[in-house]
Amino acid sequence: xxxxxxxxxxxxxxxxxxxxxxxxxxxxxxxxxxxxxxxxxxxxxxxxxxxxxxxxxxxxxxxxxxxxxxxxxxxxxxxxxxxxxxxxxxxxxxxxxxxxxxxxxxxxxxxxxxxxxxxxxxxxxxxxxxxxxxxxxxxxxxxxxxxxxxxxxxxxxxxxxxxxxxxxxxxxxxxxxxxxxxxxxxxxxxxxxxxxxxxxxxxxxx
Numbered sequence: 001x002x003x004x005x006x007x008x009x010x011x012x013x014x015x016x017x018x019x020x021x022x023x024x025x026x027x028x029x030x031x032x033x034x035x036x037x038x039x040x041x042x043x044x045x046x047x048x049x050x051x052x053x054x055x056x057x058x059x060x061x062x063x064x065x066x067x068x069x070x071x072x073x074x075x076x077x078x079x080x081x082x083x084x085x086x087x088x089x090x091x092x093x094x095x096x097x098x099x100x101x102x103x104x105x106x107x108x109x110x111x112x113x114x115x116x117x118x119x120x121x122x123x124x125x126x127x128x129x130x131x132x133x134x135x136x137x138x139x140x141x142x143x144x145x146x147x148x149x150x151x152x153x154x155x156x157x158x159x160x161x162x163x164x165x166x167x168x169x170x171x172x173x174x175x176x177x178x179x180x181x182x183x184x185x186x187x188x189x190x191x192x193x194x195x196x197x198x199x200x201x202x203x204x205x206x
Contacts, residue, residue, distance in 0.1 A: 021045035025101035085188025
């Protein structure tokens with residue numbers, strides 16, 4: 001989590017073709033001199049080093065490995081990501097109070113948030129549907145994972161072999177994988193996280 005000072009580079013405008021891999025969040029917070037400043041965190045999925053970058057009033061100030069922790073006057077900006085998107089993007093004050101950064105207009109996260117504000121009922125339905133898909137995937141993935149583990153010789157010698165009682169056609173498995181990924185992305189767009197529901201959807205790994 002080493003933070004490297006890297007000043008001077010201007011923040012590039014977000015292009016439409018970048019919305020799937022470029023994440024931008026911002027927050028207004030007092031700068032070193034006490035005046036309000038805009039702190040923007042950029043995460044670009046195409047970067048080879050996988051680092052997050054911090055910009056102050058449109059100029060790069062620092063970059064750090066994930067999970068990142070950027071010290072700012074009186075607080076720290078904490079950043080973490082998962083396979084599906086941003087997991088944490090918070091300004092944590094020295095006293096422990098937290099404030100979530102806002103997605104920058106034009107980003108996929110901003111568009112999802114705008115849809116939530118304009119169509120709350122539809123947004124809630126999508127949110128509950130994502131939860132249902134992830135829970136179904138989790139339940140169905142457990143016996144499948146056990147079967148794969150017991151195929152390892154050393155494990156089979158100790159606990160024996162296990163055959164999953166759930167045998168599904170390939171097209172159903174594929175559908176669940178795709179639905180699980182979309183559901184996980186939906187949760188990431190809204191910065192929602194639960195240790196059980198968002199257990200990295202085993203179907204996307206198997």
